[in-house]
Amino acid sequence: MTRGVMSNRLARGSYYTTMTALAILFLFPLVWAGWASVKPTPGSGQPVGYGLGNFVKLMHYGQGLPTYLFNSIVIATLTVTGTVVVSTLGGYAFARFRFPGRDLLFLAILAILMVPYPTLLIPLYVLLGWLDLQNSLVGLALVLMMFQLPFATFIMRNSFEAIPRELDEAAMVDGATSFQVLTHILLHGVRAGLVTVGLFAFLASWSDFVVPLILISSADRFPLPVAVVNMQQNVFGSIDYAVLEAGVVVLAVPCILLFLILQRGYVRGFMSGSLRG
């Protein structure tokens, strides 16, 4: 009896020791980046004492941090808004209407996941040139939106399908149009899906590096990730790692905060809902 309790306690102790060590290992790089950006580093923007010197230096790097932040915010806003609107309308159409080409269109949207992104980026570079959208934040946001559509449309279709049809049928009998049904009745029921789609569109567009690297050519339109990578690669002589980590902090903090705020209700719901559905 006592032996059983002992071994139980031992097993529980080793479980918590292992998991805590692993958790520290996973969190350590994030904590280190924050610490390295404010700690004293000789030759950096913060040579002595703790402070925000590296962030001040980052403010004045290249076109200036405000320019890059502005570009990133514009790209993220356009991508999130566009993805949410298009996938909501599309999800509503796929869940509630039958129309010619419906299944084909849904397959085409899912096929985006099957095609490697470099296969698309090279022709997109040429195509955006023809459309006068090369080197444009709007063109970039449209491309990022396209990459978000498979996931977003899938989630929104499932969200609408989870709402009983009787709800909209009753409203229709009362004379509501399909758009009123969507905005007044259904939108409330799919808000978990909306937040999930918006969150993932933000995380993807805020942090994307490859798409703007290829589609944006002038430095004053670079989003923050491209600007920080350029800072890393275009330095002659020694790289200022501390300022680099300050850039990492500016990039990472909004993502981590948003994720922590929204994860409890929504991300868990998405994980259990979408993958089983």
Add this chain to the structure above:
Amino acid sequence: MVASNTSAPSTAPARARPRWAARRQQIGAAYAAPAAVIVGVFFLVPLVLVLWMSLHDWPLIGEPAFNLPANYAAIGRNPLFADAVAFTLKYTVIVTIVLFGSAFGLALGVQHHRRGVGLFRTAFFLPGAVGFATASLLFYGLLSRDLGPVNPILQALGILHRPVSWVGGSANLALGSSIGLVVWRFAGFNMLILLNGLQAIPDDLYEAARIDGAGRWQQFTAITLPLMRSTIALVLIVMITGSLLAFDQFYILTNGGPDNSTTSIVMVIVREAFTRFDLGSAAAVSVVVLAALIALNVLQLQILRRGDRHGDS
């Protein structure tokens, strides 16, 4: 576009309301129209265009000229491409094994509800909220000799005797650093997907196995693995595809080095296009990659289906 084609025969079951049904079809098509336009213009058109471009000498600036099959023939003669294919395959095999093992291990660790498990899940997933380029930059500093804490920590523990250049020291160190970065960034995400599969297995199955005297390992091989089949397949397909298309970690962390030893296939495509200004050649490599991935996915799905049939019988 696909969705605006309303002249096709109606599927309305009753004759009584054909006009209402046709109207309803038009409304549905209208709601789907924005998605259809995005998919048409930014996905289907580029898909055709990449094929068209691969048939041409297509400079970054200037007029394209038809040159089939020069772009495809040049791929075979490009030594960088052959090396990149070999490296990318090697990387894919190693990273898939390591990442899958880590993610499955973490998923088993956070499978049961007990005190603190939510915190562990969040800690493991949190790197996944940070962008991959951001994570690559973070590791570039973390592993650096100037600022990074890795060398001092390992030296203090007596594991290393002198500082190591993790990113540029040797081909193997650069590969190992990239794999460390990828596991850190993606293990938690894959853990969540695998966890989802684990939790879909009914508890009574384990209960019954325990009553029959099955040990932990027997339960794992006889219940967990077979019932996780489709989830494991999904995770593996995503991992393999993602690894074959690896770019950020090598472009940012190792810069393809040392001596091009970590140059991946996608890096070759980007170099052809924007360092050698040869879009036609980049398009041809893209088409080859697309064809290879489609073949691979078809193969994986077939193996999966055959396995399913085998499992049923």
